[in-house]
Amino acid sequence: MKKILLLGAGLSASTLIRYLLENAQENDWILRVGDFTEEPVKKKLNGHARGESLQFDVHNAIQLDQEVKESDLVISLLPAKLHYLVAQSCIRNKKSMVTASYVSKEIQKMDKDAKANGVLLMNEVGVDPGIDHMSAMQVINRIKGDGDKLISFESATGGLVAPSYDNNPWRYKFTWAPRNVVLAGQGGARFYHNGKFKYIPYHKLFERTETIEIPGYGQFEVYANRDSLQYREAYGLSDLMTMFRGTIRRPGFCEAWNLLVQLGATDDSYVMDDSENMTYRVFTNSFLAYNIVDPVESKIARYLGISEDSPLMKKLEWLGLFDDTKKIGIHGLTPAQCLQHILEQKWQLDPGDKDMIVMEHQFDYLHIGSHRKRFSTMVVIGEDQVHTAMSITVGLPVAITAKLILQGKIGLKGVQIPVLSEVYDPVMKELGNYGIKFEERDFKLS
Amino acid sequence: MKKILLLGAGLSASTLIRYLLENAQENDWILRVGDFTEEPVKKKLNGHARGESLQFDVHNAIQLDQEVKESDLVISLLPAKLHYLVAQSCIRNKKSMVTASYVSKEIQKMDKDAKANGVLLMNEVGVDPGIDHMSAMQVINRIKGDGDKLISFESATGGLVAPSYDNNPWRYKFTWAPRNVVLAGQGGARFYHNGKFKYIPYHKLFERTETIEIPGYGQFEVYANRDSLQYREAYGLSDLMTMFRGTIRRPGFCEAWNLLVQLGATDDSYVMDDSENMTYRVFTNSFLAYNIVDPVESKIARYLGISEDSPLMKKLEWLGLFDDTKKIGIHGLTPAQCLQHILEQKWQLDPGDKDMIVMEHQFDYLHIGSHRKRFSTMVVIGEDQVHTAMSITVGLPVAITAKLILQGKIGLKGVQIPVLSEVYDPVMKELGNYGIKFEERDFKLS
Numbered sequence: 063m064k065k066i067l068l069l070g071a072g073l074s075a076s077t078l079i080r081y082l083l084e085n086a087q088e089n090d091w092i093l094r095v096g097d098f099t100e101e102p103v104k105k106k107l108n109g110h111a112r113g114e115s116l117q118f119d120v121h122n123a124i125q126l127d128q129e130v131k132e133s134d135l136v137i138s139l140l141p142a143k144l145h146y147l148v149a150q151s152c153i154r155n156k157k158s159m160v161t162a163s164y165v166s167k168e169i170q171k172m173d174k175d176a177k178a179n180g181v182l183l184m185n186e187v188g189v190d191p192g193i194d195h196m197s198a199m200q201v202i203n204r205i206k207g208d209g210d211k212l213i214s215f216e217s218a219t220g221g222l223v224a225p226s227y228d229n230n231p232w233r234y235k236f237t238w239a240p241r242n243v244v245l246a247g248q249g250g251a252r253f254y255h256n257g258k259f260k261y262i263p264y265h266k267l268f269e270r271t272e273t274i275e276i277p278g279y280g281q282f283e284v285y286a287n288r289d290s291l292q293y294r295e296a297y298g299l300s301d302l303m304t305m306f307r308g309t310i311r312r313p314g315f316c317e318a319w320n321l322l323v324q325l326g327a328t329d330d331s332y333v334m335d336d337s338e339n340m341t342y343r344v345f346t347n348s349f350l351a352y353n354i355v356d357p358v359e360s361k362i363a364r365y366l367g368i369s370e371d372s373p374l375m376k377k378l379e380w381l382g383l384f385d386d387t388k389k390i391g392i393h394g395l396t397p398a399q400c401l402q403h404i405l406e407q408k409w410q411l412d413p414g415d416k417d418m419i420v421m422e423h424q425f426d427y428l429h430i431g432s433h434r435k436r437f438s439t440m441v442v443i444g445e446d447q448v449h450t451a452m453s454i455t456v457g458l459p460v461a462i463t464a465k466l467i468l469q470g471k472i473g474l475k476g477v478q479i480p481v482l483s484e485v486y487d488p489v490m491k492e493l494g495n496y497g498i499k500f501e502e503r504d505f506k507l508s
Numbered sequence: 509m510k511k512i513l514l515l516g517a518g519l520s521a522s523t524l525i526r527y528l529l530e531n532a533q534e535n536d537w538i539l540r541v542g543d544f545t546e547e548p549v550k551k552k553l554n555g556h557a558r559g560e561s562l563q564f565d566v567h568n569a570i571q572l573d574q575e576v577k578e579s580d581l582v583i584s585l586l587p588a589k590l591h592y593l594v595a596q597s598c599i600r601n602k603k604s605m606v607t608a609s610y611v612s613k614e615i616q617k618m619d620k621d622a623k624a625n626g627v628l629l630m631n632e633v634g635v636d637p638g639i640d641h642m643s644a645m646q647v648i649n650r651i652k653g654d655g656d657k658l659i660s661f662e663s664a665t666g667g668l669v670a671p672s673y674d675n676n677p678w679r680y681k682f683t684w685a686p687r688n689v690v691l692a693g694q695g696g697a698r699f700y701h702n703g704k705f706k707y708i709p710y711h712k713l714f715e716r717t718e719t720i721e722i723p724g725y726g727q728f729e730v731y732a733n734r735d736s737l738q739y740r741e742a743y744g745l746s747d748l749m750t751m752f753r754g755t756i757r758r759p760g761f762c763e764a765w766n767l768l769v770q771l772g773a774t775d776d777s778y779v780m781d782d783s784e785n786m787t788y789r790v791f792t793n794s795f796l797a798y799n800i801v802d803p804v805e806s807k808i809a810r811y812l813g814i815s816e817d818s819p820l821m822k823k824l825e826w827l828g829l830f831d832d833t834k835k836i837g838i839h840g841l842t843p844a845q846c847l848q849h850i851l852e853q854k855w856q857l858d859p860g861d862k863d864m865i866v867m868e869h870q871f872d873y874l875h876i877g878s879h880r881k882r883f884s885t886m887v888v889i890g891e892d893q894v895h896t897a898m899s900i901t902v903g904l905p906v907a908i909t910a911k912l913i914l915q916g917k918i919g920l921k922g923v924q925i926p927v928l929s930e931v932y933d934p935v936m937k938e939l940g941n942y943g944i945k946f947e948e949r950d951f952k953l954s
Binding site for chain 2 (some may be wrong): 262263289326343349352397
């Protein structure tokens with residue numbers, strides 16, 4: 063019997079737990095799930111004979127070591143900044159770990175220690191990062207295998223509301239941790255474009271979008287995502303001329319979101335004065351110069367260079383940003399936290415709404431002298447509000463990777479991301495059984 | 509005999525050292541000056557009988573404790589983030605410390621420990637912060653003493669080139685640490701305006717300027733500086749409706765500087781790819797979208813929304829930002845470091861140039877039913893490129909404060925800034941002997 067320790071049972075854990083429980087009997091697993099509050103975990107386990115819940119605090123080092131020691135494999139879905147604590151315990155106790163998060167600097171430094179202790183720290187096996195790496199590597203290896211030369215790789219992913227439920231002016235609802243959505247992009251973005259290093263600072267990120275069209279789903283817009291440069295090497299593509307990773311939204315979202323960025327409303331670096339008594343209108347006004355004559359609406363339109371009766375203003379108004387009756391009501395919030403509070407009233411999924419994950423890769427390559435382009439596209443619609451597209455596409459690759467490790471089918475050690483075929487081939491194959499598949503289009507450019 | 513330990517002997521130390529040596533005989537002081545390289549210190553001490561130099565490394569805890577232990581008072585002109593190391597040693601060795609820097613979070617936490625050990629940690633006694641606090645508090649106390657009610661306080665300071673030498677298109681030269689100039693404002697700014705909390709994010713800071721006029725010196729512009737809110741309480745003005753601190757530049761500077769901010773060229777958060785081989789033009793182009801048709805000049809003008817033949821473009825061109833022959837030539841630089849490198853070629857003081865410190869306070873107050881406004885203005889021109897206005901106005905208040913502490917005339921303990929009359933009255937009085945004086949204008953508003 064093998065024991066899997068899952069730490070963190072938030073939004074994206076549902077499908078992961080379902081998969082592991084469904085496969086527990088056959089593989090003789092016990093799934094032990096710890097979270098800060100135990101009740102929601104119990105609900106997710108639903109009395110399954112092979113499921114165990116516990117109240118768990120990652121900062122309790124004794125409990126952490128005890129639990130890790132008694133397990134055969136650890137999966138961490140805790141907030142990304144806490145993974146390193148789990149990883150340290152995994153190294154001490156010689157257990158492997160799986161996460162869906164970006165490799166942090168702290169984790170990267172553990173590579174040597176992990177290898178010395180025979181431990182695998184497998185990261186970035188969710189959807190983005192995760193399925194993006196794995197699906198792209200499959201296509202890249204096919205292109206290479208055909209003797210063709212890849213010259214450009216661009217990839218974008220977005221978590222959105224499914225088309226039938228896409229019914230607000232922003233064409234966006236929260237299908238993922240709202241805090242992460244509000245803070246997205248704050249480090250700016252770096253990438254290569256035709257051999258040139260390119261950088262976009264945060265305050266320009268949502269202006270520099272590109273449009274893509276996905277057959278059957280219409281148009282989307284893409285803004286640049288974090289640091290694409292590091293993946294040139296990770297993918298074994300150091301001579302690649304264009305390497306770009308992006309985030310997908312529906313058209314118009316970025317232009318409107320940029321207004322909030324320009325205002326300073328996404329700032330998370332300081333606590334606002336008297337946030338508890340601030341109305342939404344006072345919040346908005348705090349970013350505008352004092353002026354007793356003009357209303358907030360006129361000031362913001364002038365400040366942001368938009369027309370007072372533009373669709374952009376309508377989007378701001380729809381959020382309630384000019385409402386002088388509703389109060390933030392919570393003490394000690396940063397602007398980003400106040401904004402999140404306001405957005406959470408408006409961007410919640412309605413009962414019955416389903417979410418959608420959209421991913422598109424674009425590969426430019428040379429094939430016997432001609433320049434060709436290949437699109438590879440995935441769209442996943444959620445089952446319901448428990449097994450969302452986000453929960454499915456994050457949870458399944460994590461779960462399948464965990465299974466492969468427990469079955470001894472992945473022999474890697476150290477800090478890894480899923481860019482080797484021994485990982486991505488079996489994971490992508492099994493994801494196909496769950497309907498997570500890519501459609502390809504390929505045509506000649508010149 | 510008393511021993512003064514001065515740590516850090518950079519640009520602003522010259523006048524401080526001169527003052528302490530000139531007063532050493534009369535007060536029976538020895539001045540011991542430590543810096544990472546000893547040679548420049550020797551030059552500054554010029555063989556004075558009461559001066560001693562040493563090679564000093566603040567990260568050498570044994571040396572630090574040894575030196576602090578043998579001194580009677582410590583002055584730190586080290587980079588601001590290192591003061592806390594000196595302060596820790598001062599507390600261990602029960603010695604007081606003086607700095608010209610903002611109270612850091614680390615220093616603020618030492619208040620209790622400092623008091624328990626009978627130690628004074630006196631900060632913010634340079635020019636800004638420093639003379640601004642002291643001169644403002646004098647006026648505020650006079651206004652209060654007259655039974656009048658202060659309703660608004662605005663204050664601004666700038667380090668500039670003196671009018672006769674103000675001869676480049678930016679009307680600016682480096683008279684202070686270039687790195688601090690490049691990074692200035694990155695935390696945004698917070699202040700009160702007519703009872704409303706106001707916040708400006710970094711990417712809007714240089715757009716939200718106000719113009720002031722100083723008699724005899726012409727027009728200047730002011731942008732908001734850091735967090736003004738905390739000084740409401742420190743000044744004993746919790747009910748004040750407007751509290752604003754700003755930085756002074758010559759007109760046109762901020763609009764042009766904002767272009768570099770918008771571009772992302774002041775970012776200090778990541779290292780640029782291949783910075784050693786980058787020409788200035790490639791540096792500029794790295795912030796612009798790839799496009800093989802348009803030259804960098806057209807792209808940047810369109811991106812920043814300015815005309816290609818505007819004075820703003822001329823300012824960028826004058827810096828050399830479109831030069832494709834000059835290379836950065838240094839590996840591993842951030843954008844801010846690359847920009848600093850470029851600016852240092854153009855914004856250096858020419859031989860014979862003098863610098864200037866400009867400070868202006870504006871007080872609105874109620875006097876027997878009428879609304880009045882008082883301006884209080886200081887202009888200091890440097891003697892030469894050793895005793896610059898910056899060195900004079902930072903060094904003298906630090907030196908005078910140190911003297912008062914050694915003479916037992918300041919009895920304060922704990923973490924302090926100079927907002928009590930036992931400090932600012934004698935310091936301001938003596939500064940007057942050195943020509944550091946404020947001119948006042950006062951008139952009825954309504």
